[in-house]
Amino acid sequence: MKLADVTTEEYLHHGGMACPGCGAYLGLRLALKALGKNTILFNVTGCIATTLIMGVTKIPYIHTLFENGPAIASGTDFGLRILGKREGVNLLVYAGDGGTADIGLQSLSGAIERGHDFIYICYDNESYMNTGGQRSGTTPLGAITTTTPVGKKISGETRPLELKKDMLEIVAAHGTPYVASASIAYPMDFMDKVKRAAETKGPAYIHLFATCPTGWGADPSKTIEIARLAVQTGLVNLFEIINGERRITVKVRSRKPVTEYLKHQRRFKHVLENPDLINALQEYVDKKCARLGID
Amino acid sequence: MEVWSGNRAAAESAKRARVQVVSAYPITPQSSVMEYMAQFISDGELDAEMIRVESEHSALSAACGASLSGARTFTATSSQGLMLMAEVLFFASGLRLPIVMALPNRSLESPVNIWSDHQDSLVVRDSGWIQLYANSVQEVHDMIVQAFKLAENERILLPTMVCYEGFLISHVAEVLEPLPQEKVDAFLPEPDPKWAVFDLDNPFQINELLTPEAFPEYRYKQHTAMKRSIDVYKEIGAEFQEKFSRSYEPVMGYKVDDAEVLIVGLGSIMSTTKYVVNELREKGEKIGLVDIKMFRPFPEKEFREITRDARVLAVMDKDIGFGTSGMVYPDITRTWYNRDGPLTMNFIVGLGGREVVPETIKRIYEIAQKADRKVIEKEGEIYWPDTLTEVIM
Amino acid sequence: MSKYLEYVKQTKHTVVYPPGWSLVNKTGTWRSLRPVIHQDKCTKCGLCWIYCPDGAVEKKEDRYEINYEYCKGCGICKVECKRGAIELVREEA
Structure with a gap:
């Protein structure tokens, strides 16, 4: 897909309450552009559910509970099927990392395992931003959140990166027919993936890296730049797994050091003063990129 | 069939x-x-x-x-x-x-x-x-x-x-x-x-x-x-x-007309109660029952109509609101509070599947029949007739 | 009774706002920096349009325009513009 081919149609009315420069809100806007009007949006409790108030969407929309988006979509999938209305309708579940990796993991796993035909996009901003920025299962090593603050004894998230929940691997292990990682900095790549997810029969999962300038302590104008640096440093890798086959969709020619990414965000302020932490992060990224064949 | x-x-x-x-x-x-x-x-x-x-x-x-x-x-x-x-x-x-x-x-x-x-x-x-x-x-x-x-x-x-x-x-x-x-x-x-x-x-x-x-x-x-x-x-x-050809009402009474004591409750215990009512009626006791078919919403008007002439409502609860009463009971008392109505008593029975036998219901009837404001003032209004309360404190 | 409560009175069940009611939220008032497109430098590449989270950059027949009623002033368009055709100007208080 080329930029010129992207529809000028917008599926969100103006007046949505997202923070300026919100990566997750951009993700939704682009996803809906890729899917078009025959889409039902199941928006799991989280930032975006709080921004989509007062009739923002131009498509059928439900704000689900925190952990049951995929279960509700399961019911609609089978309900429309028995009523003969399933053809040509996209069911999109849009959820944050807390709703996906933590509280909603069970219902996501169940809906995938039952083979429901739906698209699940997790916008990952690496913490519970809607409730004020608490630590989640995808918060990276070192990051300051409101529940991993800087203190005299302990500072930031201490859980090693190897244990951070890798949703892509978890979903891929289910045998999900379409799994992809994406970034808001690469909109064409992301929208292509959304389209492929829609064409997939059965469950499709996209993990979308989405900058949160408010929660990360970054300049909102740098939302895209930060997301791009995450890819260019190798912290985020863009690929898709179709029926078990992994394909890198965005190659990085010469990876930048992780500090290039870290330096724009106040949540990593203390990491930049800690060479051990920087080394740990860099080592992890190097290993991961070697394993995935990114370089 | x-x-x-x-x-x-x-x-x-x-x-x-x-x-x-x-x-x-x-x-x-x-x-x-x-x-x-x-x-x-x-x-x-x-x-x-x-x-x-x-x-x-x-x-x-x-x-x-x-x-x-x-x-x-x-x-x-x-x-x-x-x-x-x-x-x-x-x-x-x-x-x-x-x-x-x-x-x-x-x-x-x-x-x-x-x-x-x-x-x-x-x-x-x-x-x-x-x-x-x-x-x-x-x-x-x-x-x-x-x-x-x-x-x-x-x-x-x-x-x-x-x-x-x-x-x-x-x-x-x-x-x-x-x-x-x-x-x-x-x-x-x-x-x-x-x-x-x-x-x-x-x-x-x-x-x-x-x-x-x-x-x-x-x-x-x-x-x-x-x-x-x-x-x-x-x-x-x-x-x-x-x-x-089968009738259903939100609240259904049985032998309520001249009943002095009405046993109130919901679910299968009301089948057992019906058996007891028949048995005691034969002995001339003025007992009847009220079976609540619809508990939410609570059909208070209908309930009042059916229980208006009773002297005592013996409410069976197969549940317990810890530290208060059974959970059916408050709706019954509220229905009559501020009005000139029957006395109400609460009986916690059948918890965790303990069988509610006719003897339990007969005991409830005996307690209810003897009750008046003085007794309730002295003894309280909540009983656990099938629980060995004196053994476990 | 407010216009909104009027709506509540007639609406059914669980629909609490009419679609598009959000247009009353003039998010342009949040802005402290105003992006200005210098059309002479603009190559119509569309990056500002695709990257705007709020869809506040509008694609017109021959140009891109910013909808100041709803632009929140995040400045992504300025940073992403490869030609330097977008300038951020401080809003008058």
Whole structure:
């Protein structure tokens, strides 16, 4: 897909309450552009559910509970099927990392395992931003959140990166027919993936890296730049797994050091003063990129 | 005539209601309801989709999703399962989705107990679901079909649970008259959804954040719909009577006319009570019973009518509100408070499946018959007639 | 009774706002920095349009324009513009 081919149609009315420069809100806007009007949006409790108030969407929309988006979509999938209305309708579940990796993991796993035909996009901003920025299962090593603050004894998230929940691997292990990682900095790549997810029969999962300038302590104008640096440093890798086959969709020619990414965000302020932490992060990224064949 | 268990009767009724989506998760004593439904679908007797979910939370969530697509939706659970659903119960009722649930009652942990009392359904009595209580296999069979008609009524649009005791009704085979399919089709036509359904041509938002500016008004709407369901259930009961020759009222009395003591309660214990009433009436005792078929909304006007002339209401609760009374009791007292009415007493019985035998009910009658304001002042009004309270302090 | 409560009175069940009601939220008032497109430098590449989270950059027949009623002033368009055709100007208080 080329930029010129992207529809000028917008599926969100103006007046949505997202923070300026919100990566997750951009993700939704682009996803809906890729899917078009025959889409039902199941928006799991989280930032975006709080921004989509007062009739923002131009498509059928439900704000689900925190952990049951995929279960509700399961019911609609089978309900429309028995009523003969399933053809040509996209069911999109849009959820944050807390709703996906933590509280909603069970219902996501169940809906995938039952083979429901739906698209699940997790916008990952690496913490519970809607409730004020608490630590989640995808918060990276070192990051300051409101529940991993800087203190005299302990500072930031201490859980090693190897244990951070890798949703892509978890979903891929289910045998999900379409799994992809994406970034808001690469909109064409992301929208292509959304389209492929829609064409997939059965469950499709996209993990979308989405900058949160408010929660990360970054300049909102740098939302895209930060997301791009995450890819260019190798912290985020863009690929898709179709029926078990992994394909890198965005190659990085010469990876930048992780500090290039870290330096724009106040949540990593203390990491930049800690060479051990920087080394740990860099080592992890190097290993991961070697394993995935990114370089 | 057939001989069916309560769970079979529930499933056979849902089949006759031509449900389109079934979503449930196994739990004792509910499991056989979903097993029957699965068999009906596998045999081609019922054209429906079954969602074999991974938890009760998802069972009711999937039911919500199905209902939002416009399908007639059925679910079932018990006990711990209902507790896991608790969050979604409020979600479903707030969304005004006419989901029907079969609920074989079972006690709640801890300690583990799989037998029957009303703790589970009564804990969620204020979740915005209409609650009907059946006291026989026939009633379970009749009520599921009634529940769909009530829930889907345009003036109501509320989820409805049909409660009946685990094992005592769910697993006991009784003789019943199955509802003939063609008569059910006439009584309960295909759904014409008046509730919120996803509409691609006329899209709208469901469950948005609502500020205090209008939240109380929405709650009031829900409340008035709930209140209205008493009259609508009466209408449905009358139509049911006409078509199937069995009568249903929100509250049903038995030998109340000259009764001095009325035993009040819900569920299968009322069958035992009926037996005791007959026995004691033969001995000239002025006893009667009031069987509450509809507990939410609470049909207070109807209840007052039926209990007006009694001297004492002996309310049996197969549940306990820790530190207060049983959970049925406050609704009974509230019904008569500020009015010149009968004395009320509360009897906690049958917890965790302890059998409520005729002797227990006779003892309740004896205590109630002797009671007056002085006795209540001295002895209190809450009794545990089948519990060894003196042994365990 | 407010216009909104009027709506609540007639609406059914669970639909709490009419679609598009959000247009009353003039998010342009949040802005402290105003992006200005210098059309003479603009190559119509569309990056500002695709990257705007709020869809506040509008694609017109021959140009891109910013909808100041709703632009929140995040400045992504300025940073992403490869030609330097977008300038951020402080809003008058």
